[in-house]
Amino acid sequence: MVSIQQKRTEISSIGEFGLIDRIHSLANFSVDDFSLHDNLVKGISDDAAVFRPTPGKLQLITTDGFVEGIHFDLTFTSMKHLGWKAMVANFSDLAAMGAIPRYATLTISLPKKISVEMVEELYSGAGLACKKYSCLLVGGDTTTSIGTMMLSVAVTGEADERHVRYRDGAHPGEYLCVTGHLGASVAGLKILQREKERFTDAQNAFTFQPNLEPYAAAIEKHLMPKPRLDLSKILTEQVKIGALIDISDGLASEVHHLCVSSNAGAAVYEHSIPVDSMTQKIAAEFSEPPTDYALYGGEDYELLFTVSDQEHEKLDRLTNDVTIIGRMFQRENGIELVRESGEHEALRFGGWDHFKPLEKS
Amino acid sequence: MVSIQQKRTEISSIGEFGLIDRIHSLANFSVDDFSLHDNLVKGISDDAAVFRPTPGKLQLITTDGFVEGIHFDLTFTSMKHLGWKAMVANFSDLAAMGAIPRYATLTISLPKKISVEMVEELYSGAGLACKKYSCLLVGGDTTTSIGTMMLSVAVTGEADERHVRYRDGAHPGEYLCVTGHLGASVAGLKILQREKERFTDAQNAFTFQPNLEPYAAAIEKHLMPKPRLDLSKILTEQVKIGALIDISDGLASEVHHLCVSSNAGAAVYEHSIPVDSMTQKIAAEFSEPPTDYALYGGEDYELLFTVSDQEHEKLDRLTNDVTIIGRMFQRENGIELVRESGEHEALRFGGWDHFKPLEKS
Numbered sequence: 223m224v225s226i227q228q229k230r231t232e233i234s235s236i237g238e239f240g241l242i243d244r245i246h247s248l249a250n251f252s253v254d255d256f257s258l259h260d261n262l263v264k265g266i267s268d269d270a271a272v273f274r275p276t277p278g279k280l281q282l283i284t285t286d287g288f289v290e291g292i293h294f295d296l297t298f299t300s301m302k303h304l305g306w307k308a309m310v311a312n313f314s315d316l317a318a319m320g321a322i323p324r325y326a327t328l329t330i331s332l333p334k335k336i337s338v339e340m341v342e343e344l345y346s347g348a349g350l351a352c353k354k355y356s357c358l359l360v361g362g363d364t365t366t367s368i369g370t371m372m373l374s375v376a377v378t379g380e381a382d383e384r385h386v387r388y389r390d391g392a393h394p395g396e397y398l399c400v401t402g403h404l405g406a407s408v409a410g411l412k413i414l415q416r417e418k419e420r421f422t423d424a425q426n427a428f429t430f431q432p433n434l435e436p437y438a439a440a441i442e443k444h445l446m447p448k449p450r451l452d453l454s455k456i457l458t459e460q461v462k463i464g465a466l467i468d469i470s471d472g473l474a475s476e477v478h479h480l481c482v483s484s485n486a487g488a489a490v491y492e493h494s495i496p497v498d499s500m501t502q503k504i505a506a507e508f509s510e511p512p513t514d515y516a517l518y519g520g521e522d523y524e525l526l527f528t529v530s531d532q533e534h535e536k537l538d539r540l541t542n543d544v545t546i547i548g549r550m551f552q553r554e555n556g557i558e559l560v561r562e563s564g565e566h567e568a569l570r571f572g573g574w575d576h577f578k579p580l581e582k583s
Numbered sequence: 584m585v586s587i588q589q590k591r592t593e594i595s596s597i598g599e600f601g602l603i604d605r606i607h608s609l610a611n612f613s614v615d616d617f618s619l620h621d622n623l624v625k626g627i628s629d630d631a632a633v634f635r636p637t638p639g640k641l642q643l644i645t646t647d648g649f650v651e652g653i654h655f656d657l658t659f660t661s662m663k664h665l666g667w668k669a670m671v672a673n674f675s676d677l678a679a680m681g682a683i684p685r686y687a688t689l690t691i692s693l694p695k696k697i698s699v700e701m702v703e704e705l706y707s708g709a710g711l712a713c714k715k716y717s718c719l720l721v722g723g724d725t726t727t728s729i730g731t732m733m734l735s736v737a738v739t740g741e742a743d744e745r746h747v748r749y750r751d752g753a754h755p756g757e758y759l760c761v762t763g764h765l766g767a768s769v770a771g772l773k774i775l776q777r778e779k780e781r782f783t784d785a786q787n788a789f790t791f792q793p794n795l796e797p798y799a800a801a802i803e804k805h806l807m808p809k810p811r812l813d814l815s816k817i818l819t820e821q822v823k824i825g826a827l828i829d830i831s832d833g834l835a836s837e838v839h840h841l842c843v844s845s846n847a848g849a850a851v852y853e854h855s856i857p858v859d860s861m862t863q864k865i866a867a868e869f870s871e872p873p874t875d876y877a878l879y880g881g882e883d884y885e886l887l888f889t890v891s892d893q894e895h896e897k898l899d900r901l902t903n904d905v906t907i908i909g910r911m912f913q914r915e916n917g918i919e920l921v922r923e924s925g926e927h928e929a930l931r932f933g934g935w936d937h938f939k940p941l942e943k944s
Binding site: 238245284286338360362365372 | 592597603605638642646648649652698700729731
């Protein structure tokens with residue numbers, strides 16, 4: 223048990239995505255004979271894996287982990303919200319593939335402070351999300367924990383082969399579009415964190431009133447996000463889009479993923495990024511640029527996709543919840559942010575990378 | 584943020600299985616319209632969930648969580664072994680259904696002490712297990728952790744509809760059988776824990792030699808268990824068995840699960856429980872009854888099943904790795920352990936329940 227000195231690389235030095243790259247090559251390396259898996263359509267490298275067990279509907283699987291102190295703070299996240307969010311983060315991955323959720327498993331590790339009633343609250347939130355999006359909880363695992371609480375959800379999905387979309391389908395010349403508004407989730411989180419600090423500093427806990435009401439919409443977007451299964455259906459069934467990905471880590475990071483997968487460049491127009499008025503108001507209170515919330519905030523669970531001029535015209539008649547935020551270019555053009563001033567700069571790659579905390583400029 | 588006093592039930596007061604019962608009813612409660620899920624064959628209540636996306640091969644999903652300090656101790660578990668074990672625990676759940684593993688996702692939360700090389704070791708162990716049992720790692724999630732390390736694996740499986748077996752298929756009169764030997768895993772763990780203590784107490788860490796070599800087989804059974812996909816294939820394809828379940832929590836607990844699901848009683852003959860000579864030797868060193876290791880130890884990943892006299896004769900010609908350990912009875916007979924002395928007693932329900940530590944008698 224005397225350990226020999228071995229090479230040690232800190233995970234923070236290569237970041238989450240660097241780590242995923244290394245894992246990706248190891249996972250492929252472990253397979254001798256891919257013919258055993260000839261019904262695999264898409265492995266690691268997208269929002270979910272896709273396989274074709276029998277001709278007909280494709281099956282998908284995706285998973286997400288949630289760690290106390292990293293992804294959630296139990297002082298202002300109810301167990302019900304936590305259960306909801308853990309499920310919909312996975313549903314959003316399926317929406318990003320043009321699929322619908324079918325069956326889910328939920329694994330939880332519970333420290334002593336968690337009571338049975340709290341677990342029931344968690345499941346009632348997860349159940350609410352399942353009910354709303356027609357998924358069924360079919361299994362899971364419960365264990366105790368000597369540290370923090372953790373959740374891990376896996377969801378299978380189903381899709382018609384003609385409708386599945388990947389993040390590598392973008393072509394130069396296409397518009398880059400997003401659904402809904404961005405940045406509201408992190409704006410809501412900032413309010414919750416501020417009020418928690420005010421509570422901690424308060425002289426009298428019993429008379430303290432957190433100031434949350436005016437920010438309710440942003441807080442709801444943070445605690446109870448809605449996956450865009452509605453728009454996923456329109457985008458994949460009624461028009462012909464290029465690439466599709468969900469925005470879980472912040473727009474900047476997802477634009478990079480989409481471009482790298484598609485071997486393409488892009489320009490994002492800062493003035494076109496849709497940020498709602500409440501998020502703008504909150505950003506102003508914190509003296510921060512609201513588009514930074516959209517670009518680097520994360521957890522909005524909207525969709526990012528590419529579409530040709532012609533198909534966009536069709537789409538425009540079907541929904542008004544889509545905004546053009548940029549255009550796809552050849553890879554040589556790089557990935558650029560065009561500031562409101564007209565200046566071009568490289569779009570900084572960053573986002574919700576847990577291993578390499580974002581240094582806000 | 585001033586919390587109102589609510590009812591609080593400690594999880595330890597109802598145990599893991601009590602918690603699962605409550606979750607089960609909540610999960611069913613959350614569904615309005617089961618017709619949306621008419622391709623679900625088996626939900627919560629077995630080793631894996633089963634569904635039929637299109638006519639033909641059934642699909643399965645199972646998941647397991649592994650928490651540092653509860654399921655593994657990094658002072659004597661290498662990352663490679665940990666990766667292996669996390670995968671095969673799930674493969675064993677599929678073996679317990681008559682299915683084979685197909686696609687896996689692995690979610691890990693990593694505290695700062697874990698380096699990139701350690702993560703790579705973990706994946707190489709997981710990859711080794713995937714390679715050996717023809718599974719493909721297709722996704723996952725990596726996050727940081729401020730507490731302990733945790734892993735969560737989900738695996739999809741595939742089975743021919745004619746071969747799937749459940750834990751509720753037992754009938755009175757059938758033999759109760761197990762594959763392989765039981766108790767070796769916990770015997771190996773006890774040696775690892777003893778040598779860790781000796782190391783901690785040692786005056787000189789550099790000259791300390793752990794005494795592991797003589798116990799290698801038991802230690803390997805603990806660190807690198809083999810799921811019984813080999814026997815699962817024989818049991819489900821070549822003979823007609825009743826109920827099938829894997830032994831992950833100790834024989835006693837699995838016999839109870841099988842009986843309750845099948846609405847039956849059973850008698851387990853203590854003298855018939857297969858315990859290998861090394862496990863007997865280790866139990867003797869600790870002055871503990873070796874059959875307690877089999878009944879309450881857990882993590883053996885062998886299979887427990889029921890079979891008629893006639894089918895057992897067939898089975899006997901196909902393998903010599905199966906032992907009759909008891910017989911199924913009507914529910915009214917209860918679930919009994921028949922001691923070597925001939926005395927009958929209720930088979931104490933217990934096992935690897937993380938929320939209610941087993942008090943060894």
